[in-house]
Amino acid sequence: MHKTACIIVAAKFVGYLVRLEIPDRPVPLTKEQVQHIAILARLQLEDDEFEDVVSKLSKIVDFVDQLQAAPTENVVPMAHPLNMSLRLRADDITEADNRDRYQENAPSVESGYYLVPRVIE
Amino acid sequence: MTASKASDALHLQTLTELARGLAGGEFSSRELTESLLERIDAHQKSLNAFITLTADEALAEADLADKNRATGAGGPLQGLPIVHKDLFCTAGVRTTCGSKILQDFVSPYDATVVARLKSAGAIMLGKTNMDEFAMGSSNETSFFGAVTNPWDQKMSPGGSSGGSAAAVAARLVPAATGTDTGGSIRQPAALTGTVGLKPTYGRVSRFGMVAFASSLDQAGVITRSAEDAALLLNAVAGVDPRDSTSADQPIPDYTATLSDSVKGLRIGVVRQHFDEGLDDECGKTVKTALATLEDAGASLVDVDLPNIGLSVPTYYVVAPAECSSNLSRFDGVRFGHRADNVKDILDLYCRSRGEGFGAEVKRRIMTGTYVLSAGYYDAYYLKAQKVRQLISRDFNQAFENVDVIAGPTAPTTAFRLGEKTDDPITMYLNDIYTIGANLAGLPGISVPCGLVKKMPVGLQLVGPAFAEASLLSCAHQYQQITDWHRQAPEAFR
Numbered sequence: 001m002h003k004t005a006c007i008i009v010a011a012k013f014v015g016y017l018v019r020l021e022i023p024d025r026p027v028p029l030t031k032e033q034v035q036h037i038a039i040l041a042r043l044q045l046e047d048d049e050f051e052d053v054v055s056k057l058s059k060i061v062d063f064v065d066q067l068q069a070a071p072t073e074n075v076v077p078m079a080h081p082l083n084m085s086l087r088l089r090a091d092d093i094t095e096a097d098n099r100d101r102y103q104e105n106a107p108s109v110e111s112g113y114y115l116v117p118r119v120i121e
Numbered sequence: 122m123t124a125s126k127a128s129d130a131l132h133l134q135t136l137t138e139l140a141r142g143l144a145g146g147e148f149s150s151r152e153l154t155e156s157l158l159e160r161i162d163a164h165q166k167s168l169n170a171f172i173t174l175t176a177d178e179a180l181a182e183a184d185l186a187d188k189n190r191a192t193g194a195g196g197p198l199q200g201l202p203i204v205h206k207d208l209f210c211t212a213g214v215r216t217t218c219g220s221k222i223l224q225d226f227v228s229p230y231d232a233t234v235v236a237r238l239k240s241a242g243a244i245m246l247g248k249t250n251m252d253e254f255a256m257g258s259s260n261e262t263s264f265f266g267a268v269t270n271p272w273d274q275k276m277s278p279g280g281s282s283g284g285s286a287a288a289v290a291a292r293l294v295p296a297a298t299g300t301d302t303g304g305s306i307r308q309p310a311a312l313t314g315t316v317g318l319k320p321t322y323g324r325v326s327r328f329g330m331v332a333f334a335s336s337l338d339q340a341g342v343i344t345r346s347a348e349d350a351a352l353l354l355n356a357v358a359g360v361d362p363r364d365s366t367s368a369d370q371p372i373p374d375y376t377a378t379l380s381d382s383v384k385g386l387r388i389g390v391v392r393q394h395f396d397e398g399l400d401d402e403c404g405k406t407v408k409t410a411l412a413t414l415e416d417a418g419a420s421l422v423d424v425d426l427p428n429i430g431l432s433v434p435t436y437y438v439v440a441p442a443e444c445s446s447n448l449s450r451f452d453g454v455r456f457g458h459r460a461d462n463v464k465d466i467l468d469l470y471c472r473s474r475g476e477g478f479g480a481e482v483k484r485r486i487m488t489g490t491y492v493l494s495a496g497y498y499d500a501y502y503l504k505a506q507k508v509r510q511l512i513s514r515d516f517n518q519a520f521e522n523v524d525v526i527a528g529p530t531a532p533t534t535a536f537r538l539g540e541k542t543d544d545p546i547t548m549y550l551n552d553i554y555t556i557g558a559n560l561a562g563l564p565g566i567s568v569p570c571g572l573v574k575k576m577p578v579g580l581q582l583v584g585p586a587f588a589e590a591s592l593l594s595c596a597h598q599y600q601q602i603t604d605w606h607r608q609a610p611e612a613f614r
Binding site: 034038039041044046049059060063064066067068077081086098107108114116119 | 321365366368369435438449453455459464469471478480486488489490491492503507511513546
């Protein structure tokens with residue numbers, strides 16, 4: 001298992017122990033875990049947002065944890081809401097080249113390319 | 122309470138009545154459009170139902186509609202006004218999705234729903250306010266501020282299609298589009314005394330709808346009568362080559378079966394839907410509505426949905442997971458907000474998104490990221506998709522014995538603005554009766570069925586996949602014997 005995941009699992013286990021002692025308190029996610037999730041999600045959180053995010057995410061995770069008790073042996077996970085399969089279509093070109101029009105919404109473009117800070121030194 | 126009639130002022134008439142008036146030459150599309158634009162202008166400040174108004178374009182289209190009518194050209198909705206939830210892309214008119222990150226986004230194309238209504242002749246008056254990215258049940262997560270409920274402006278209109286619902290309830294427009302991922306059409310319809318139809322997953326194309334949770338999202342309409350919902354569904358339903366999940370199924374004329382009697386209709390009543398959590402007065406009101414349908418010849422049958430109690434937690438794994446994936450497209454590169462003075466590409470992504478998204482959207486993205494992350498996928502996402510299968514199976518078994526399932530749309534009437542913003546779970550539980558239909562892909566409709574302390578209550582009907590016709594005829598028959606849908610909030614008559 002990934003090292004970070006191990007830490008998260010361990011932290012969560014501790015969380016459960018804490019919950020056993022204080023029954024009304026939801027499983028707390030740590031600030032470090034939330035920071036890690038935020039980086040995975042490519043979200044910068046400001047310092048004054050943090051406490052609120054940690055406490056509300058903990059409540060949400062605690063709430064969805066009730067799923068663990070549901071008996072789901074031999075149940076096929078749902079992949080489509082009506083268990084239908086998707087249609088295939090002919091591999092034809094159907095769209096015109098609208099690059100310039102689409103790029104009107106871009107924050108920064110040049111010669112048809114999207115500009116971002118340098119990614120390769 | 123006075124019920125309105127076709128001879129009433131234009132703003133009190135339903136879409137169907139307005140269509141008749143236009144066809145009979147009682148008034149022109151320009152007169153109708155002007156009178157509604159005036160009403161919108163007078164009430165926008167207090168209701169905040171709109172993010173963008175398109176008055177000039179609407180008047181030009183109204184003139185064209187009047188010209189077409191004179192020559193006998195045009196579609197079935199010729200010259201009729203409509204507004205779109207600001208989640209549907211509209212070519213040349215900005216589409217914000219209630220978010221700062223898209224506040225200046227102008228789509229280069231129309232959503233299929235928008236294009237189909239336009240080609241049927243409908244005129245767009247504007248784009249309605251909504252919870253940011255449709256994530257909310259109170260319209261309070263909108264970057265553009267909350268919408269107020271026309272029945273009591275201290276109250277929320279529900280969400281996420283709160284602007285659409287408030288505009289229809291306040292008689293600013295006869296009809297609006299909406300989208301429903303966990304109840305976002307039906308719950309605000311219930312809280313504002315309007316009709317909200319969420320069709321079967323795939324019945325209506327999702328092309329051009331800003332995606333939230335792709336396996337749950339469905340476009341629908343908010344109107345004042347079931348008859349109007351049928352008229353609009355006729356225009357928007359059907360397979361679309363641009364949406365591979367749109368269903369290639371036959372489409373009936375939904376207006377043709379409205380007069381079907383409810384005699385012999387088997388209505389399932391879910392025991393779990395009347396358990397604790399439901400407000401007593403709301404429960405009584407819904408039971409009275411069920412008794413009305415029984416008196417009209419329907420039979421009530423008890424049904425059991427053993428896993429329905431797990432629908433909210435299931436939803437809050439599946440929907441955030443899909444949201445975290447869908448919203449990764451907002452990266453500050455191709456469209457949307459970009460942060461200033463970024464130091465590298467990671468900083469560009471993180472700060473553009475951090476600045477552009479509001480608190481609830483960030484929470485959902487992070488919940489989704491967490492349940493999909495290494496070590497948690499099986500425990501949360503896979504588990505939720507299995508429970509989802511169980512919930513769907515429960516519905517299918519129930520529909521072996523009943524034609525529709527009926528119950529409350531929401532656990533209470535409208536709640537105060539600000540009342541539930543501190544606790545996400547309390548907010549999420551607003552959708553306890555609506556989420557099941559999204560998880561199972563089924564059609565649902567909410568119709569007004571009474572008032573509790575002067576605030577509207579909704580009756581929800583859910584049907585088997587692609588059975589919109591029976592939901593609409595049952596709702597229409599109910600509206601032939603009751604006039605709750607004709608009652609307007611006192612300040613907006």
